[in-house]
Structure formats: structure tokens, C-alpha cells
Amino acid sequence: MALDTNHSHADQVTQNLSQVMQQVEQLALDAGRDQTSVRVLAVSKTKPLDDIKAAYQSGQRAFGENYVQEAFDKHHALSELTDIEWHFIGPIQSNKSRQIAETMHWVHSIDREKIARRLSEQRPEAMPRLQVCIQVNISGEESKSGILLEQLPVMVELVQSLPNLQLRGLMAIPAPQQSYEAQCQVYQPLQQAFLELSKYDRMIDTLSIGMSGDLPAAIASGSTMVRVGTAIFGARDYAH
Numbered sequence: 318m319a320l321d322t323n324h325s326h327a328d329q330v331t332q333n334l335s336q337v338m339q340q341v342e343q344l345a346l347d348a349g350r351d352q353t354s355v356r357v358l359a360v361s362k363t364k365p366l367d368d369i370k371a372a373y374q375s376g377q378r379a380f381g382e383n384y385v386q387e388a389f390d391k392h393h394a395l396s397e398l399t400d401i402e403w404h405f406i407g408p409i410q411s412n413k414s415r416q417i418a419e420t421m422h423w424v425h426s427i428d429r430e431k432i433a434r435r436l437s438e439q440r441p442e443a444m445p446r447l448q449v450c451i452q453v454n455i456s457g458e459e460s461k462s463g464i465l466l467e468q469l470p471v472m473v474e475l476v477q478s479l480p481n482l483q484l485r486g487l488m489a490i491p492a493p494q495q496s497y498e499a500q501c502q503v504y505q506p507l508q509q510a511f512l513e514l515s516k517y518d519r520m521i522d523t524l525s526i527g528m529s530g531d532l533p534a535a536i537a538s539g540s541t542m543v544r545v546g547t548a549i550f551g552a553r554d555y556a557h
């Protein structure tokens with residue numbers, strides 16, 4: 318399909334994306350893992366459609382968005398690109414759950430029973446199950462999103478009981494740490510919990526950790542999906 322894009326910036330996105338892919342493959346190898354074991358989710362929040370098209374033309378298919386209205390609008394505007402996989406990675410208010418249930422392929426930010434139930438109820442029957450990760454708060458009081466690890470068994474059981482959701486794994490956004498060692502240490506209990514879950518349910522194959530600033534620690538800690546915004550699309554204009 319012919320896509321109209323702004324060339325110099327599109328070239329930059331293409332170049333950044335290929336660097337990120339190479340870096341992720343190398344980090345997987347460095348960690349003694351398969352080169353293809355870590356997927357890259359391109360986080361396009363606040364970025365224009367042309368940026369998404371540029372990444373798409375370079376072969377990227379999985380895109381992450383944080384804001385419901387923006388995700389909904391982009392999904393609509395790019396509906397011709399039918400093989401894009403849309404991931405919702407931001408907080409969800411219950412009055413916005415329907416838009417997510419009707420458009421997204423994945424949700425990484427499940428941390429409330431009420432939202433999980435609504436997403437399952439509102440998922441159209443004609444669509445495949447919504448693929449979900451439970452968001453875990455691994456940074457204590459600094460984070461308002463995510464459940465505590467001790468609440469995980471109850472949340473896992475709930476999500477697995479909902480007919481239109483498919484539990485795929487865990488997601489976390491740790492507070493920034495000073496060093497690589499500190500980043501790994503914060504991820505350690507999460508990685509442990511993920512390994513235990515994935516042992517008894519083979520559909521649980523996704524550990525969604527790692528952003529532009531901590532890819533080495535996340536991949537060394539078992540990430541299977543990194544969520545990369547800045548390193549692909551450049552800095553965002555306003556702080557999110």
C-alpha cells in the first residue's frame with residue numbers, strides 16, 4: 318500500500334527502529350537467550366499517524382498507546398492497515414472500557430477486578446479474546462498503578478475465569494533506578510512470579526517489561542516484550 322509520509326522524519330524512525338531491533342536481539346543473545354525471544358512494542362502515544370506509518374513501512378506491526386481517545390482515533394484512522402496489532406498500555410477508567418474492548422488486541426494494564434470484568438463483558442463476540450497482562454506494582458508507594466505481588470494469585474484466578482479475556486502474562490513500570498544492578502533487583506521478584514505462572518499455564522508467555530531507558534536490565538530479567546517509545550520515535554513534546 319502506498320503511504321504518504323514526511324520523508325526525513327520517516328527515515329529517522331526507520332533508522333531508529335532498526336537500531337532498536339538490533340540492540341534487542343543483541344541483548345537477548347548477551348543474556349543467553351534466543352535472538353528472537355523479545356518482541357518490540359512500538360509505543361506511539363502522542364506521536365502523529367505519519368510516525369506509525371513510517372514504522373509500519375519498516376515492518377513494525379505492534380503499536381502501544383496510553384490514552385483511550387487517542388488509541389481509538391488512531392485505530393480508526395489506520396483501519397486500512399488491518400494487520401496492525403494495537404496494545405493498550407495506559408490506565409483505564411471504567412467509562413472508557415468499551416472503546417478499548419471494541420478496538421484493541423491487547424491490554425497490558427489490567428489492575429482492577431471491575432475493569433477486567435467490564436472488558437470481558439464488552440468484548441464483541443465476533444472478535445478473538447482480548448489478550449491481557451496483569452500490571453504489577455513493583456516499586457511500592459511511588460506507583461499508583463498495578464496490583465501488589467501478593468494480590469497476584471487472586472487476580473490471575475479472576476482473569477482466567479473471564480470468558481473473553483486471555484491471560485498472557487505480567488506487565489510492570491518500575492520507578493527509575495540509579496544503576497543496572499538496581500534495575501535488575503527491582504525486576505527479580507516479578508520475573509520469579511512470571512516463571513512460576515508460565516510453568517502451569519502455557520498461554521502465559523509474556524513478561525512486558527523494559528522501556529527506552531532500561532532495555533539491558535529488562536532483557537536480562539526475562540522480558541519477552543519491551544515497550545519502546547522514545548528510542549524509536551524521539552522525545553515526546555510533553556511529559557507523560
Ligand SMILES: *Cc1c(COP(=O)(O)O)cnc(C)c1O
Nearest residue numbers: 360406528529530544545546547
Ligand atoms: C510511554 C510508555 C512507554 C515508553 O516509554 P519510553 O521511555 O518512551 O520508551 C512504555 N510503557 C508505558 C506504560 C508507557 O506509558
